[in-house]
Amino acid sequence: MINPWSSGQVPDYDRLREDFGIGDVPKGIFDSSLFRRGIIFGQRGLEYIEYCMKNEIQFNAMTGLMPSGEMHLGNKSVMDQILFYQSLGAKITIAVADLESYGTRNLSLEKARDIAINKYLVNYIAMGLKPCRFYFQSDSARVQRLALILSNEVNFSEMKAIYGFENSSPMLHINSPLVQVADILHVQSPEMGGPSPTIVPVGADQDPHLRLTRDIANRHRVFNISWERETVKISVSGKYDSRKMLDIANEKLLELNFKIVSRNDNYRLISAMGDIDNNVRLDLELALIESKYNEHAFIAPSATYQKLLTGLKGGKMSSSKPESLISLNDKPEEAVKKIKSATTGGRATVEEQRIKGGEPDKCPVFELYSFHLSPDDKDLNEIHETCKAGTLLCGPCKSEAAERMRKFLADLSEKRNEAMEKISLYVGDE
Ligand code: SF4
Known part of the structure; x- marks a missing residue:
């Protein structure tokens, strides 16, 4: 069962792709380590974005954030992808799912706003996000109106089948996915420029939302x-x-x-x-x-699917397991401690590891290198190979990862101070 609320890891991404009809990622389409390393393991409709690139047509890139808890490394890769698309000239839109956090996490809209700005947006800006559209669901009459219009395209039994809702589920919870559908599709409304390919980078667990969104976009077409x-x-x-x-x-x-x-x-x-x-x-x-006849002639959005980052103690890195995650707001020393006590793909004893080698492909520390700490492919390959050969041991390997993380977080913290000054360039009236 894959859904955004479960805390498990995906055991087999090839099987997931097959079971849900997710496409392979064509090789060489984008020059980014996320694609080269297979961190992005699948896609739907990526040919639309390829077409835009070839024909110099601007496309949208859209993502959302749920303002509950910390922005952690597990959410960072989606932002890495958004930054990559922004560097390619995409029009970026970021939705804050504050209505969803109100309904499902019991957070007031004020608190959600505070978290979205001070824990997420400042990190996005510190990571290099240039000015773009950043809005709150609760402020956007355009999105809410569209969610109502599009709710005509789906019935309750379909929502139950996709999300597991029950007769007792609150209506706000049931409506949340439809507001997210409207978040994704409203960037193609007439006031926003009309029909246009849109890429939505998501974790493997978000596929139900994407399939529903694509279906609704198609059902709404003439x-x-x-x-x-x-x-x-x-x-x-x-x-x-x-x-x-x-x-x-x-x-x-x-x-x-x-x-x-x-x-x-x-x-x-x-x-x-x-x-x-x-x-x-x-x-x-x-x-x-x-679009001259139908106000909402949507192109079904394209999606890329990212592997879920493993938590430092196993399972998926998630806000519900604070001991297993590294937050971008962690103090560098805290993150160092967490990495040093992380689970690894090492053997029971140093002797055994020297003989058999480690198992980097089962190691959360190696994933940290692959997703975040080793931008250079040669460097990553060397860590992988020396681990397998038993010449790199877990102690020094974790120390190196911890040191790289310390530097990254210290640098980000400095940039966050500058980012605070720029918030008004991103948050405005809807
Ligand atoms: S040496 Fe590094 S990559 Fe290999 S298992 Fe140990 S911690 Fe993981």
Whole structure:
């Protein structure tokens, strides 16, 4: 059972990808260690972002934060990815899920605001986030209105199946995923620029939200596009003048050199054959035309899936296990202590480790290097190989990790002081 509220690790990412139909990440698509090292293990719809990059079209990158507790290393990689997309020119939006923390964590909106700004946003700015849209769900009439409109696309039994809600679940809790759907999709509303590819980096445990969001985006479209090899079928949703919309689809298909195979106005369906490499362009161009008739012609958002960082004592690094996490707000000495008492992939005795070598692929300390402490691939490879060979032992390896972490946190703390001065550039009226 994978969901955002469980505290377990994912035992097998390949199996997860297969079971949930998550795509592989094509090699060489982005020059980032998160992709090269397989920290991002899967994706949905990444071809839309690839298309934007190739054709110099701006795309959105969207993330959210739940203001409850500390920003820790487990949440940092999503921000690393957002910073990477910002460096590529993406338009960044960050939502504070304060309505969700009000409903599910019993936090007042004031407290949630305070945590979001002082524990998260200052760290984002200190890490290098440039000015972007940063808003609170409770302030955004636009998001709340959209959540209500989109709630028409889903029923309670579907919400129960995805999230495990019960008849006794509070309505605010049940509504939270729909507000998150609106968070992700509202960046494509007319006031925000209209239909546009959007990348949403998430942890492996957030897939239910992403699948629901993609489904709702598609259900809200006038043109529903499906492919079977070289054949594309476009059906027109019931709310619209089917003849007129089919004419539009027909014209666009011909413009992109598709050959019309059949058209049935009674079934509101047209099918054509053509180059499947044109799938993104066809969808984008139809969405743009559609947006003249349908206020919310959304492109289903793309997602990248990150491995969950293992906690220092095992399991997933999570706010619910403070002894197992390193917060970005920890004092450097605290973090040093935590790393020195972390579980490792080492053997029972030094002798055994020298003979058999360690197991870096099962080691939370090695994960710290891979996710955060070793930007240089050569350096990371050397740690991996010397650990396996038994020449690197856990004591010195943890000391080195602790020292790198100490430096990182001390530097971040200094940058946080400068970041405090810049908060007004990010937080404004909605
Ligand atoms: S030597 Fe380092 S990487 Fe290897 S098991 Fe020990 S702590 Fe982990």
